[in-house]
Amino acid sequence: MTQHLTSFLEIDPQSDFTMHNLPYGIFSEIAQANKRVGVAIGDWVIDLAVLETHGLLQLDGNQNYFNQPTLNTFIESGKQNWQKVRQILQNLLSVDNPTLRDNAELRHSVFHPQNAVTLHLPIHVPGYTDFYSSKEHATNVGTMFRDPKNALLPNWSELPVGYNGRASSVIVSGTDIVRPSGQIKLPNSERPIFSATRKLDFELETAFIVGKATELGQPISIEDASDHIFGMVLLNDWSARDIQQWEYVPLGPFNAKTFASAISPWVVTMEALEPFKVKGPTQQPQPLRYLQENIANSYDIHLSVEVQTPQSQKSEVICQTNFKYMYWSMAQQLTHHTIAGCNVQVGDLMGSGTISGPTEDSYGSLLELTWNTTKPLTLSNGETRGFLEDGDRVVMKGYCEKDGIRVGFGQVENTILAAHKFEFNQTEEESYETV
Amino acid sequence: MTQHLTSFLEIDPQSDFTMHNLPYGIFSEIAQANKRVGVAIGDWVIDLAVLETHGLLQLDGNQNYFNQPTLNTFIESGKQNWQKVRQILQNLLSVDNPTLRDNAELRHSVFHPQNAVTLHLPIHVPGYTDFYSSKEHATNVGTMFRDPKNALLPNWSELPVGYNGRASSVIVSGTDIVRPSGQIKLPNSERPIFSATRKLDFELETAFIVGKATELGQPISIEDASDHIFGMVLLNDWSARDIQQWEYVPLGPFNAKTFASAISPWVVTMEALEPFKVKGPTQQPQPLRYLQENIANSYDIHLSVEVQTPQSQKSEVICQTNFKYMYWSMAQQLTHHTIAGCNVQVGDLMGSGTISGPTEDSYGSLLELTWNTTKPLTLSNGETRGFLEDGDRVVMKGYCEKDGIRVGFGQVENTILAAHKFEFNQTEEESYETV
Numbered sequence: 001m002t003q004h005l006t007s008f009l010e011i012d013p014q015s016d017f018t019m020h021n022l023p024y025g026i027f028s029e030i031a032q033a034n035k036r037v038g039v040a041i042g043d044w045v046i047d048l049a050v051l052e053t054h055g056l057l058q059l060d061g062n063q064n065y066f067n068q069p070t071l072n073t074f075i076e077s078g079k080q081n082w083q084k085v086r087q088i089l090q091n092l093l094s095v096d097n098p099t100l101r102d103n104a105e106l107r108h109s110v111f112h113p114q115n116a117v118t119l120h121l122p123i124h125v126p127g128y129t130d131f132y133s134s135k136e137h138a139t140n141v142g143t144m145f146r147d148p149k150n151a152l153l154p155n156w157s158e159l160p161v162g163y164n165g166r167a168s169s170v171i172v173s174g175t176d177i178v179r180p181s182g183q184i185k186l187p188n189s190e191r192p193i194f195s196a197t198r199k200l201d202f203e204l205e206t207a208f209i210v211g212k213a214t215e216l217g218q219p220i221s222i223e224d225a226s227d228h229i230f231g232m233v234l235l236n237d238w239s240a241r242d243i244q245q246w247e248y249v250p251l252g253p254f255n256a257k258t259f260a261s262a263i264s265p266w267v268v269t270m271e272a273l274e275p276f277k278v279k280g281p282t283q284q285p286q287p288l289r290y291l292q293e294n295i296a297n298s299y300d301i302h303l304s305v306e307v308q309t310p311q312s313q314k315s316e317v318i319c320q321t322n323f324k325y326m327y328w329s330m331a332q333q334l335t336h337h338t339i340a341g342c343n344v345q346v347g348d349l350m351g352s353g354t355i356s357g358p359t360e361d362s363y364g365s366l367l368e369l370t371w372n373t374t375k376p377l378t379l380s381n382g383e384t385r386g387f388l389e390d391g392d393r394v395v396m397k398g399y400c401e402k403d404g405i406r407v408g409f410g411q412v413e414n415t416i417l418a419a420h421k422f423e424f425n426q427t428e429e430e431s432y433e434t435v
Numbered sequence: 436m437t438q439h440l441t442s443f444l445e446i447d448p449q450s451d452f453t454m455h456n457l458p459y460g461i462f463s464e465i466a467q468a469n470k471r472v473g474v475a476i477g478d479w480v481i482d483l484a485v486l487e488t489h490g491l492l493q494l495d496g497n498q499n500y501f502n503q504p505t506l507n508t509f510i511e512s513g514k515q516n517w518q519k520v521r522q523i524l525q526n527l528l529s530v531d532n533p534t535l536r537d538n539a540e541l542r543h544s545v546f547h548p549q550n551a552v553t554l555h556l557p558i559h560v561p562g563y564t565d566f567y568s569s570k571e572h573a574t575n576v577g578t579m580f581r582d583p584k585n586a587l588l589p590n591w592s593e594l595p596v597g598y599n600g601r602a603s604s605v606i607v608s609g610t611d612i613v614r615p616s617g618q619i620k621l622p623n624s625e626r627p628i629f630s631a632t633r634k635l636d637f638e639l640e641t642a643f644i645v646g647k648a649t650e651l652g653q654p655i656s657i658e659d660a661s662d663h664i665f666g667m668v669l670l671n672d673w674s675a676r677d678i679q680q681w682e683y684v685p686l687g688p689f690n691a692k693t694f695a696s697a698i699s700p701w702v703v704t705m706e707a708l709e710p711f712k713v714k715g716p717t718q719q720p721q722p723l724r725y726l727q728e729n730i731a732n733s734y735d736i737h738l739s740v741e742v743q744t745p746q747s748q749k750s751e752v753i754c755q756t757n758f759k760y761m762y763w764s765m766a767q768q769l770t771h772h773t774i775a776g777c778n779v780q781v782g783d784l785m786g787s788g789t790i791s792g793p794t795e796d797s798y799g800s801l802l803e804l805t806w807n808t809t810k811p812l813t814l815s816n817g818e819t820r821g822f823l824e825d826g827d828r829v830v831m832k833g834y835c836e837k838d839g840i841r842v843g844f845g846q847v848e849n850t851i852l853a854a855h856k857f858e859f860n861q862t863e864e865e866s867y868e869t870v
Contacts, residue, residue, distance in 0.1 A: 126561070127603050132686060153684050158627050159618055163686035164599040164693070168562050168778050169651055178652040180775035183594055183723065192593050194723050197775075216604055216695070217613040219855070243775060249588055251567060251598035252687025258599070259776035260651065288618065288629050289859035340615035340632075340678060341694035343603050420654070424724035 004405065007093040008101040009111075011042035016399055016408020018042075020275075022089055023266035023409075024071050024231070027117040035120055037066040037074060039089060040266050040410070044111045046089065051110060056092065056099070059084055070124040071267065075211050075230050076346045082211070082230065086271055119265035121172040122233075123209055123347045128165035128261065129337060130205075130237060130351035132156075133328035135281070137356040140368045145245070157285060160328035160336050162353075165237075166258035170349060173264050173412040177238060179390060179419040180259040184242040192246055196419030199241035199373075200388045203354040204305050204364035204396055206323055206409075207235040208330050209267060210348035217341040222293050225331035228344065232273065234264040234303075234396050234412045235351050241367055241387070263349070264396075264412040272407050276300045276400035278324050287332070290339055297329040301409075303355060303398045305364070310391035312381050321357040321364055323398075390418045439840065442528040443536040444546075446477035451834055451843020453477075455710075457524055458701035458844075459506050459666070462552040470555055472501040472509060474524060475701050475845070479546045481524065486545060491527065491534070494519055505559040506702065510646050510665050511781045517646070517665065521706055554700035556607040557668075558644055558782045563600035563696065564772060565640075565672060565786035567591075568763035570716070572791040575803045580680070592720060595763035595771050597788075600672075601693035605784060608699050608847040612673060614825060614854040615694040619677040627681055631854035634676035634808075635823045638789040639740050639799035639831055641758055641844075642670040643765050644702060645783035652776045657728050660766035663779065667708065669699040669738075669831050669847045670786050676802055676822070698784070699831075699847040707842050711735045711835035713759050722767070725774055732764040736844075738790060738833045740799070745826035747816050756792040756799055758833075825853045 005019035017023065017040040027038040027045050038045040048066035051057045059065060059081045065074040074081065092100055100107050132138055135152070138161075142151030155161060179200055183192040211230030214220060220228055237257065244256030280298035301323035306315035333350060354364040363369045366387050370376050373386030388394065393415040399408035440454035452458065452475040462473040462480050473480040483501035486492045494500060494516045500509040509516065527535055535542050567573055570587070573596075577586030590596060614635055618627040646665030649655060655663055672692065679691030715733035736758035743750035768785060789799040798804045801822050805811050808821030823829065828850040834843035 127601060154620075155618075155627075155681055155684065159682065161682070161686055161689075163689055164601050166562060166599050166777060167602070168780050168783075169776075171651065175651075178776055182775045183590075185589075191720065192590075192723065194725060216606065216610075217855075240775065246590055247594065247596070248685065248687075249590065250683065250687070251596055252683075252685070254596075254598055255771070255775035255777065258772075285626065288627065290629060290857070336690070337693075340617045340675065340690035341604075341613055342601060342690065345603050348603075420652075422725070 005090055006095045008095045009042055009044065009093060013404070014406060015042050016406065016410050018406055019090060019093055020405050021268060021272045021407040022086055023268045023272070024122065025266045026070060026120040026122045027112070028120065029112060030116055030118055035069040037068060037071060040114065041093060043114050045114055045117050047110050047112060054106065057085060057088055071122050072124050072347045079211065079227065082269060083271065086269070119172060121170065122265055122267050123349065125167045125170045125347050125349045126345040127348040128167040128170055129162050129348070130165045130353060131160050131162040131328065131333050132353040133160050133326050133333065134353055134356050134364070135327040136325060136358055137354040137364060137368065140356060140363065144372055158287065160333045162333065162337065163252045165261060165351065169258050170261045170263060173262055173414065175262060175414060176417050177260050177414045178417045180240050180243065180255070181419050181422060182240070182243045182255050183246055185246040194422070194424060197240035197243055198387065200416065201239045201241050201366045202305065202388070202394045203237035203239055204303055204319060204321065205235040205237050205352045205354060206232050206301065206398065207263060207349050207351040208232050210344045210346055210350065213345050214338060214343050216343040218343065219338045219341065220335055222291060222331055222335045225334045226270070228334060229270055229330060231267040231269040233267055234398050234409050236262045236394060236396055236412050236414065237351055237354070238262065262412050262414050264410050266410045268407065268409055273299050273400065275405065276402055276407065280324060280329055281327050283327065291332050291335060293329065293331055297331050298324045298326060299400065300324050300402070301398050301400050303396070306395040307379070307385070308393040308395070309379065309383055309389070311383060312379065315393065315395050316380055318377060319362060319364060319369060321355050321362040323355060325357050326352055326355060388416055390416050392416050440525055441530045443530045444477055444479065444528060448839070449841065450477050451841065451845050453841055454525060454528055455840050456703060456707050456842040457521055458703045458707070459557065460701045461505060461555040461557045462547070463555065464547060465551055465553055470504040472503060472506060475549065476528060478549050480549055480552050482545050482547060489541065492520060492523055506557050507559050507782045514646065514662065517704060518706065521704070554607060556605065557700055557702050558784065560602045560605045560782050560784045561780040562783040563602040563605055564597050564783065565600045565788060566595050566597040566763065566768050567788040568595050568761050568768065569788055569791050569799070570762040571760060571793055572789040572799060572803065575791060575798065579807055593722065595768045597768065597772065598687045600696060600786065604693050605696050605698060608697055608849065610697065610849060611852050612695050612849045613852050615675050615678065615690070616854050616857060617675070617678045617690050618681055620681040629857070629859060632675035632678055633822065635851065636674045636676050636801045637740065637823070637829045638672040638674055639738055639754060639756065640670040640672050640787045640789060641667050641736065641833065642698060642784050642786040643667050645779045645781055645785065648780050649773060649778050651778040653778065654773045654776065655770055657726060657766055657770045660769045661705065663769060664705055664765060666702040666704040668702055669833050669844050671697045671829060671831055671847050671849065672786055673697065697847050697849050699845050701845045703842065703844055708734050708835065710840065711837055711842065715759065715764055716762050718762065725770060726767050728764065728766055732766050733759045733761060734835065735759050736833050736835050738831070741830040742814070742820070743828040743830070744814065744818055744824070746818060747814065750828065750830050751815055753812060754797060754799060754804060756790050756797040758790060760792045761787055761790060823851055825851050827851050
């Protein structure tokens with residue numbers, strides 16, 4: 001059982017950002033340009049650049065790790081430093097430590113109220129990979145679009161299917177999403193039309209961030225995989241289902257995804273998640289040897305999606321699921337990613353794939369929740385949704401809780417803006433009807 | 436008709452690197468670490484960092500553009516600077532200009548023999564996209580693996596199908612290729628095995644390099660697309676066909692490609708290629724309006740592949756084709772890439788897809804040349820090849836020629852090394868048989 005840590009700060013035990021969490025992000029003070037590394041604690045951001053300047057964060061290498069516009073420099077400095085900062089911060093925040101507790105001036109420069117800062121994309125993302133590791137999600141999609149009797153393709157149970165995403169369009173929570181346009185093929189027309197998507201969807205995912213690079217041609221063994229993972233974020237892998245359905249054969253999703261992939265601003269470290277480790281689902285058939293692991297390598301992370309329409313006063317929960325349902329572990333994903341020789345870089349973002357659970361209210365996309373609009377959702381104010389409409393706001397949240405200790409992810413939220421008006425949009429008048 | 440330019444340097448008119456070319460690369464002198472920008476001319480590399488230091492390259496912005504480890508800083512500085520450097524270099528190299536011609540000391544520091552330098556990856560590649568734009572290639576693959584009667588999928592003729600590649604494994608010519616290992620599914624076994632690939636293949640491609648970035652949500656119109664393209668390279672998109680066949684449904688190729696994508700070291704600018712513009716194939720059906728262009732937007736680029744085995748004294752040509760066969764233009768590819776809102780970054784690499792021509796000796800992969808090993812190639816020394824074997828060296832070349840003026844790409848070449856020996860390789864003894 002984890003020992004409860006107590007701070008001199010007042011921290012709501014229901015806060016996502018307890019002493020046990022200490023997630024990293026990039027912030028700037030409002031109306032100031034200087035981006036730097038912060039750690040969330042309660043309603044505050046700890047300014048690591050200020051702590052570093054005051055000599056309170058003595059690390060290996062003795063560089064400037066925290067007056068930086070991304071976390072990459074610090075992450076690259078290695079696992080020993082990640083552990084050291086965690087220990088130093090837990091010590092500095094402790095109710096027994098006078099360094100900050102009794103120095104009002106220093107406290108004033110070190111702690112910023114979260115509502116007085118802007119949060120930025122925490123990571124420079126050199127590569128973005130998205131997996132497809134929820135058996136329930138893959139089964140649902142296969143049932144809808146292929147063959148209900150053979151919903152899972154033969155390779156699905158043998159390897160963590162994944163594909164390369166587009167790193168340039170990874171954005172931070174809060175960024176608005178312009179409804180994408182492109183080619184869609186209506187069921188009864190011979191040729192595609194150009195239109196705004198009528199099937200704009202979210203995908204509830206988590207993602208891990210690579211903390212240790214490899215050279216080309218150097219696979220990561222399943223035993224070493226965890227050493228290469230720095231932390232996790234929430235990921236909304238925005239998707240345009242009609243664009244996707246038309247474009248994705250045979251080379252996979254492209255424009256249906258590359259308009260936006262949004263992540264939460266705080267990176268929760270694997271060390272903070274350690275107490276919440278659980279065993280994942282039994283894998284049958286047993287994977288090939290390079291993917292076999294004999295340790296609990298999943299995490300009990302409660303996940304939810306909320307939607308707020310322009311007509312509603314507040315967001316409401318439309319999906320509740322859990323990371324522990326994922327069939328393939330992050331270690332298996334990373335090992336498989338590198339087995340043929342692909343190198344990874346610090347900051348690489350690896351998405352889980354949509355995380356759906358076993359029940360109909362635990363599906364991680366509207367595609368599944370509304371079964372491709374055949375079962376529209378009814379919201380509490382009477383509105384219905386097949387897919388998302390302009391002005392809708394989607395909020396994803398995640399947290400772990402055990403023995404009264406809470407470690408949360410905060411949230412990733414985006415609002416949908418109307419599509420661009422292209423002069424050659426063939427069907428503007430009917431753009432938001434679902435088909 | 437282009438006017439012939441004459442230099443005080445002796446340049447073989449059959450050189451790829453004439454006064455009309457002036458391609459950019461990154462070089463270091465052998466046994467020295469300092470990478471910087473060079474331009475190829477005849478058998479020489481022009482040291483642009485030295486020219487810049489001597490004040491001979493006065494550009495907008497007046498920064499350090501050339502004492503840099505990649506071309507990105509220079510490319511980002513904009514099209515005006517690209518044009519200016521071309522003019523300055525053609526002027527400095529001219530037989531009529533005494534600046535370098537009559538200054539032996541300066542010449543000695545400016546010109547390095549190409550055989551006395553190491554060439555590096557010329558670009559930092561933030562994103563790598565690969566298209567699939569040769570109708571002949573897509574038809575061949577569809578005929579072999581799907582349905583000969585419906586070889587082209589319905590979306591193929593409506594949009595330039597593409598997918599996200601892996602930027603981290605883009606390598607420069609000369610880098611050895613370790614034969615990748617992974618899951619392959621033999622025809623008569625129920626489950627996949629772990630093995631080195633038995634179907635290692637090349638893909639003859641070109642790629643363009645993005646020269647001007649966009650913001651997320653800002654599509655590039657077909658009229659503006661050319662302004663966003665800096666230049667072109669040769670690309671060997673290395674592929675493991677057996678890994679690919681097992682993994683690629685439904686999300687596209689992944690480990691079958693991410694072990695290596697090799698490019699030629701010299702980036703040929705679009706300005707140098709301008710005289711070789713030709714009309715591409717007629718597009719039927721006429722594309723949707725956002726993809727319609729009314730100008731010649733293809734290029735007459737002769738392409739070839741040579742193979743050298745460990746037993747042969749020299750490489751021999753096994754494929755000859757031409758870029759002009761490409762169905763979708765680079766402008767159409769880039770416009771389609773951004774139409775849903777995806778942003779592009781300076782240095783993004785956009786592959787053409789395998790370039791196959793109409794005849795059997797113009798196919799751009801061994802998969803097609805040997806029709807998936809059913810028609811093995813016989814080399815001049817009597818050896819045969821279905822796919823590539825360890826020690827084989829693959830060389831791709833490309834050039835334009837018109838009115839006695841030549842602009843060439845040099846080459847991209849790699850040699851295949853034996854696979855890693857994994858303790859869990861199930862079938863080491865039979866790893867290189869094709870199936």
